[in-house]
Amino acid sequence: MIRIVIVDDHPVVRDGLRGMFDGDDRFTVLGEAGDGREALAVTEAVTPDVILMDLRMPVLDGVSTIRELRSRGSSARVLVLTTYDTDSDVLPAIKAGATGYLLKDTPREDLFRAVLAAHRGESVLSPAVAGRLMGQLRSPAKEPLSHREIEVLTLIARGCTNRETAGRLFISEATVKTHLLHAYAKLGVRDRASAVATAIEQGLIRRD
CATH class of the missing domain: 1.10.10.10 (Winged helix-like DNA-binding domain superfamily/Winged helix DNA-binding domain)
Incomplete structure (x- = not known):
């Protein structure tokens, strides 16, 4: 079974995700965290295979948490699961080392497939995020603001x-x-x- 840790500052979101994954015998939820600092402690304690990570959280945000996990040598795959798909959210998360980036309106089966793919080390992007990244790659680089x-x-x-x-x-x-x-x-x-x-x-x- 794929071992999962759920990181989100909303308890109702964590409860919903736990119920989804605990109801499928391919997965087991080892722990939860309400912010990045808790996520680091839980991850060190239970060594999950995949971490479902929200981005905007108190104490320590998702991107900073991903960076810290990488600096600590964690082998867990981080799958971002968030409401936000702006450039200021997507690009830093991917650069920090996230394996995938999904939005919270992702259907259940798509989310299951994404976790399975992330566990295999495959990159997973929601269609909206993939489209945004492709648009950036295709558009000419713009002069930065002074x-x-x-x-x-x-x-x-x-x-x-x-x-x-x-x-x-x-x-x-x-x-x-x-x-x-x-x-x-x-x-x-x-x-x-x-x-x-x-x-x-x-x-x-x-x-x-």
Whole structure:
């Protein structure tokens, strides 16, 4: 049987997943954790084959937990199971060493197949995530935002006007507008709302 640990900060999600896997004789759930720190302790104690890992958790998030597992030499395959499929979630998780990335609306049988595949060392991606990654590979690389452009977008995201942004950064209002226009071009958008939304989605600025 494939030995599983479930990591999610919502008890009802852990209960649902445990019920699913305990009802199939191919799997056995060895333990649960509500955050990344607990996950590290449980994994060390029971040495699972596959870890079902949420990403956004208190104490220690999923990506940081995956990195720590790898640095400790854990052989467990990590299958991310989350609600989020933005670039700022998917790419860091895969780079950290996740074997697969699925969304929580994945059907039961697909989830079972994914765990079996992950146990064999195969990469598993939900269709939405695979499509997002393929789109990135096919699209030409865009020029990154400058540090000042990120500062401007961060203040705009917090509700500052161009004048307020200029005052906080000690630059002219015309310079703020220039930075915004450059950011629009680099992000492929036409207005400040779209620029802020895209920058948040790509992990360039933080959502307050």
